[in-house]
Amino acid sequence: MPNTYRGEIAAHLGGKQRTLVLTLGALAELESAFGASDLMALAERFGTGRLSARDLVRIIAAGLRGAGEAISDDEVATLTIDGGAAGYVRVAADLIAATFDGAAVGEAR
Secondary structure (H helix, E strand, C coil): CCCHHHCCEEEEECCEEEEECCCHHHHHHHHHHHCCCCHHHHHHHHHCCCCCHHHHHHHHHHHHHHCCCCCCHHHHHCCCCCCHHHHHHHHHHHHHHHHHCCCCCCCCC
16 A cells, blocks of 8 residues: 555556556666756656657656566566556656655745
C-alpha cells in the first residue's frame, strides 16, 4: 500500500501492482535526463502538459527506481497498462502530482 504522505502512488503495470515515488535521487535523475538546471525548471517542463512517450518512460522508470525496484528504462518501455497511452499518462500525472502536492516548487511550507 503506498504511503501518500511520502509521495508514493500505486499503479498496475506489467501485470502487477507496483509502488512508485519520485525521491530526491529520482528527481535528480529526471533533471539530468530532461536537461533541467533545477527543480523549478523540471516542474515547469512537466507543467507544459506536453510529454512524449519517452518522457513517460523516464518518469515512470524513475518512480519505480525511487521505490526500490531495479528496472531499466528499456524494461519499463515494455510494460503494459490498462487504458493504453492514456494509462501511462495518468500514472505519470499522478506521480508528478503526488511529488509536488499541488504546491509551487520552491514555495516555503
